[in-house]
Each structure stands twice: as structure tokens, then as C-alpha cells.
Amino acid sequence: MFCFQCQETAKNQGCTVRGVCGKPESTAALQDLLIYLCKGISVFGEKLREKGVVDREAGRFITKALFVTITNAAWDDLSITEWIREGLKVRDVVAKRAGGAAGPLPDCATWEGTSGEDILAKAMSDEVRITAADDEDVRSLRELLIIGCKGIAAYAEHAEVLGFEKDDIYGSLMESLASTTRDLPVDEMVDLVMKAGETAVKSMALLDEANTSTYGNPEMTEVNLGVRNNPGILISGHDLKDMEELLEQTEGTGVDVYTHGEMLPANYYPAFKKYGHFVGNYGGSWWHQNEEFESFQGPVLLTTNCLVPVKKGNTYLDRLFTTGVVSYPGARYIPARPKGGKKDFSSLVEAAKKCAPPKEIEKGKIVGGFAHAQVMALADKIVEAVKSGAIKRFVVMAGCDGRFNSRDYYTEVAKNLPKDTVILTAGCAKYRYNKLDLGDIGGIPRVLDAGQCNDSYSLAIIALKLKEAFGLADINELPISYDIAWYEQKAVAVLLALLSLGVQGIRLGPTLPAFLSPNVAKVLVDKFDIKPIGTVEGDIAAMMAGK
Ligand code: SF4
Numbered sequence: 001m002f003c004f005q006c007q008e009t010a011k012n013q014g015c016t017v018r019g020v021c022g023k024p025e026s027t028a029a030l031q032d033l034l035i036y037l038c039k040g041i042s043v044f045g046e047k048l049r050e051k052g053v054v055d056r057e058a059g060r061f062i063t064k065a066l067f068v069t070i071t072n073a074a075w076d077d078l079s080i081t082e083w084i085r086e087g088l089k090v091r092d093v094v095a096k097r098a099g100g101a102a103g104p105l106p107d108c109a110t111w112e113g114t115s116g117e118d119i120l121a122k123a124m125s126d127e128v129r130i131t132a133a134d135d136e137d138v139r140s141l142r143e144l145l146i147i148g149c150k151g152i153a154a155y156a157e158h159a160e161v162l163g164f165e166k167d168d169i170y171g172s173l174m175e176s177l178a179s180t181t182r183d184l185p186v187d188e189m190v191d192l193v194m195k196a197g198e199t200a201v202k203s204m205a206l207l208d209e210a211n212t213s214t215y216g217n218p219e220m221t222e223v224n225l226g227v228r229n230n231p232g233i234l235i236s237g238h239d240l241k242d243m244e245e246l247l248e249q250t251e252g253t254g255v256d257v258y259t260h261g262e263m264l265p266a267n268y269y270p271a272f273k274k275y276g277h278f279v280g281n282y283g284g285s286w287w288h289q290n291e292e293f294e295s296f297q298g299p300v301l302l303t304t305n306c307l308v309p310v311k312k313g314n315t316y317l318d319r320l321f322t323t324g325v326v327s328y329p330g331a332r333y334i335p336a337r338p339k340g341g342k343k344d345f346s347s348l349v350e351a352a353k354k355c356a357p358p359k360e361i362e363k364g365k366i367v368g369g370f371a372h373a374q375v376m377a378l379a380d381k382i383v384e385a386v387k388s389g390a391i392k393r394f395v396v397m398a399g400c401d402g403r404f405n406s407r408d409y410y411t412e413v414a415k416n417l418p419k420d421t422v423i424l425t426a427g428c429a430k431y432r433y434n435k436l437d438l439g440d441i442g443g444i445p446r447v448l449d450a451g452q453c454n455d456s457y458s459l460a461i462i463a464l465k466l467k468e469a470f471g472l473a474d475i476n477e478l479p480i481s482y483d484i485a486w487y488e489q490k491a492v493a494v495l496l497a498l499l500s501l502g503v504q505g506i507r508l509g510p511t512l513p514a515f516l517s518p519n520v521a522k523v524l525v526d527k528f529d530i531k532p533i534g535t536v537e538g539d540i541a542a543m544m545a546g547k
């Protein structure tokens with residue numbers, strides 16, 4: 001196997017035996033094959049696009065399939081094999097629509113396999129992997145593009161679930177994937193990566209529109225961290241449609257609902273806040289789940305990443321449920337909603353009724369809900385605070401959390417930033433500092449949480465609106481620094497989106513991605529002044545000096 005898609009990859013080079021995340025070789029190989037197949041579908045999708053047609057079914061399949069390959073989502077080889085079988089059918093349909101082959105086709109567009117053995121044998125062959133390209137810069141640019149596409153796909157999939165789709169997002173995913181089957185000049189590959197940044201902005205904007213028009217604008221909210229004395233269901237991941245249906249189906253059953261990890265921002269939406277049995281948030285970011293799912297004592301539902309392997313000795317596997325792109329051997333899977341219908345979460349409710357209430361692990365409240373509409377409602381106050389000097393600087397610290405101690409950096413930056421700074425955050429990176437008491441500036445909390453990682457879009461909108469409010473020509477003239485933490489592939493899409501919006505000088509940590517070859521890293525440094533994080537003191541001093 002070879003996988004270097006996340007920040008925790010072995011030796012910051014690549015996982016070759018088993019993932020640091022726990023991903024076994026067969027799972028990694030099947031995920032590679034699923035991507036390979038998406039490239040094959042895209043080859044035909046491109047032929048259709050030349051005729052001015054975007055195949056929506058193919059677009060939908062590709063968004064889901066790429067999402068399946070995101071870190072910490074799909075762990076069940078049987079389930080990934082089913083996705084591959086489904087992909088082969090989708091490819092056949094698109095190939096027919098495209099009028100079959102004109103000219104030679106790459107292997108990803110033609111190979112066939114039906115039995116589990118055929119599929120696994122193909123998955124284990126080297127040709128399906130990114131390492132099939134010898135040149136490290138080619139490999140790096142292709143991987144950067146595919147990884148960016150995974151993040152775009154995840155956000156596009158969430159929007160699609162809510163009925164929001166754009167052909168140009170699907171088209172751009174197919175263009176990107178098909179491009180990796182051809183030998184292209186480096187400049188063209190760099191252009192495709194930049195274009196993926198634009199598509200990332202579009203997909204986050206679309207998801208923002210989908211979320212806010214369906215559930216209302218997130219609003220400033222105090223989220224309860226304690227527990228009540230009823231059985232509960234814990235919901236994690238990013239899928240708000242699952243949240244909606246779970247809340248509906250648990251109402252009046254005597255079962256409470258709590259969020260975990262990246263589902264915390266569900267607490268900020270008016271459509272969810274109205275439920276009396278929606279108690280609050282339980283625990284921290286994804287990598288604490290082995291302890292926190294254990295002490296929760298009730299059913300746990302993973303709607304998307306991050307699900308990590310259940311530690312030996314833990315007892316929650318028989319109350320672990322997955323849905324959507326998530327799968328785990330031994331966990332119960334909630335099937336997709338039938339057309340026009342809803343998912344059926346009754347098995348979770350029944351399981352919850354037999355469980356003890358959650359054990360309390362903390363008390364108190366945290367504040368969040370500062371997506372663009374809420375921040376703009378406070379705009380006068382914020383602009384005034386900047387003009388008077390009460391707020392000297394904003395530091396965007398969005399992104400992911402992760403297991404490594406090196407991420408203490410972000411806690412220390414938050415603690416040591418001068419008191420006249422405000423942290424803008426989104427994504428599970430926030431758990432490194434969202435429970436610290438950092439105070440407020442004239443009633444404006446010093447940590448403004450916009451929501452999930454995709455709500456980094458809100459932070460970009462806020463920056464663009466502040467640029468207008470201050471009458472500046474360039475977003476980089478604002479008193480804003482970017483100190484971004486990444487772990488999985490959505491954060492890469494967010495990064496490409498920020499670059500496409502013209503943001504310069506982003507600090508990225510805790511390490512630069514292993515999939516950036518020295519030459520590709522140099523392009524990003526020269527073009528966008530991206531830099532790795534340094535020391536806490538050094539970085540704070542540099543950021544406060546506008547560097
Ligand atoms: Fe390694 Fe990360 Fe890939 Fe898991 S997802 S195999 S930790 S690079």
C-alpha cells in the first residue's frame with residue numbers, strides 16, 4: 001500500500017504497511033481502486049462534456065465515491081467493494097451515453113471485474129496507485145489535485161443531500177480526475193490545481209446556501225457540555241440532514257440527542273435549537289472518541305469522517321452505527337433514504353432505550369455560531385473595535401484537529417496571543433482552544449467559531465466584507481493572519497479555496513503535506529507565501545507584525 005493523504009502519514013512520507021490511522025492494506029488498496037474507477041468514469045464524462053453535457057448521475061457517484069476514500073470514513077472492505085461494483089455500472093452507462101470509445105482508452109476506463117477476488121486482485125496491483133507515476137512532481141501535483149477533489153466532493157455531497165447541485169462542480173471534478181490519466185505539462189497541472197481552488201469555493205458557497213436556506217443562519221449560541229439523566233444518542237460527523245431526521249425521530253421518545261466532534265455546530269442552527277431533547281455537545285474532537293464513545297454509554301451515529309478503529313477492550317461496537325459513506329466491520333449500517341423518504345433511525349432509538357444515560361465528563365457551556373450572518377450582524381461593533389484599536393488583529397485558526405502532541409502549538413498560540421486579538425475558527429481544530437477562558441473584547445468573544453470545516457467559507461466571506469467596510473483594495477491589507485491546521489483532505493480543499501480567493505502568507509501545520517514534493521512546495525511558497533508553522537513565540541510576533 002501507499003497512502004500519504006493525511007497529516008499523520010508515517011514519518012511524514014507515506015504509510016506503506018498499515019496506516020498510522022489503522023487502515024489495513026486491503027482497505028487502502030480498495031480505496032485506490034475506487035479512485036481509479038472514478039478516473040475511468042471521468043474519461044467518459046469528459047467526452048460527454050465536450051458535447052456540452054454533464055452527467056449528473058456520474059457526478060453524484062464520483063462525489064460519494066471520493067468521499068468514501070477520505071481519511072477515517074470507510075473501514076469495511078465489503079462496503080468499498082460494493083461501491084466499486086456500483087461504479088462499474090455507472091461507468092458503463094456514461095460510456096454508452098458518451099458513444100463509447102474514440103481513440104485509445106486508459107485502463108481505468110476499460111478494466112472489468114465482478115467477483116470479490118477479481119476486484120481485490122486489481123486493487124492490489126501497482127498500476128492503480130498514485131505511485132504508478134515515476135516523477136515525484138507529477139505524483140505530487142496529481143495527488144494534490146485528487147486530494148483537493150476529495151474535499152470538494154465531500155462538500156458537494158452534503159449540498160446534494162439537501163437538493164443543491166451544480167453541474168460545473170461535477171464537471172470540474174471529472175475534468176480534474178480525467179486529467180490525471182494523461183501526461184500533461186507541469187504548468188497545466190498547476191493550473192488545474194488552481195482551478196480546483198475555485199471549485200472548492202463554489203462547493204463551499206453552495207453548501208453554505210444549502211445549509212442556511214434549509215436550517216436558518218447559525219446564531220450566537222451557548223452550547224451545554226453537561227448531560228441529563230435520560231438515555232441518549234450521540235451523533236458525529238458533518239451531515240446535517242442526518243441530524244435533522246434523527247432529531248425528528250427521537251422527539252417524544254424519552255431519548256436525548258447530543259453532538260460530538262464536527263457535529264457541534266448543529267447546536268447553532270435555529271432549526272435544530274428548537275428541540276427540547278437536543279441537549280448539547282458531548283466530548284471533544286474525533287481522536288478522543290475511544291474514551292468518549294465508551295463513557296457515553298448509548299448509541300453513537302457516525303454520519304461522515306472521522307471514525308477511528310475501536311480499541312481492544314472497548315464495548316461500544318455493538319452500539320456503533322454508521323451511515324452514508326461511513327462503514328465499519330461489525331457496526332450496524334443505516335441504509336440510504338429512499339427517494340422522497342427519510343432514513344430510518346428507529347434501531348438507534350430502540351437501542352438507546354436499553355442503555356444507561358451518558359456519564360458526565362464535563363460541565364459548563366461554550367459559545368459559538370459566528371458564521372457570516374451573525375458576524376455581519378455585529379459588523380458595526382467589530383469595525384468600531386478595530387478602528388478604536390480595541391481589536392488589533394484577527395487570527396484565522398480554522399482546520400482540523402489531530403492526535404499528535406505537536407498540535408499543542410495551537411493551544412499555546414491561542415493562550416499567548418495578545419488580549420487585543422480575536423481568533424476566527426471553523427472545523428474541529430477549535431477543540432484545541434475552544435474551552436479555554438480567553439475572555440471577550442467589549443462583548444465580542446475572543447474565539448469566534450463559525451462552524452464546521454466547510455464554514456471556513458464564512459471566514460472568507462467575513463474577510464471580504466471587512467475589506468469592503470474598511471475600503472481596502474486587497475484582502476491581504478486587512479489585519480488578519482492565517483494559522484491553519486490540517487489533517488484530512490477537506491482541509492486541503494479549504495486551503496486551495498483560500499488561495500483562490502487571493503489570501504497570501506498562510507501558515508500551515510503542524511507539518512507541510514508529505515504529498516508536496518520540494519518543487520511543488522516551492523511553487524506554493526513563491527506564488528502564495530505559504531509557510532510552515534514555527535515556534536509559538538516567533539509566529540505570534542510575526543503575525544502581530546503582519547507577516
Ligand atoms: Fe496513513 Fe493517513 Fe493514509 Fe491513514 S489516511 S493510511 S494515516 S496517510
Ligand code: SF3
Nearest residue numbers: 262306400427428453
Ligand atoms: Fe475534523 Fe476529521 Fe478535519 Fe471537518 S472531523 S475537520 S479532521
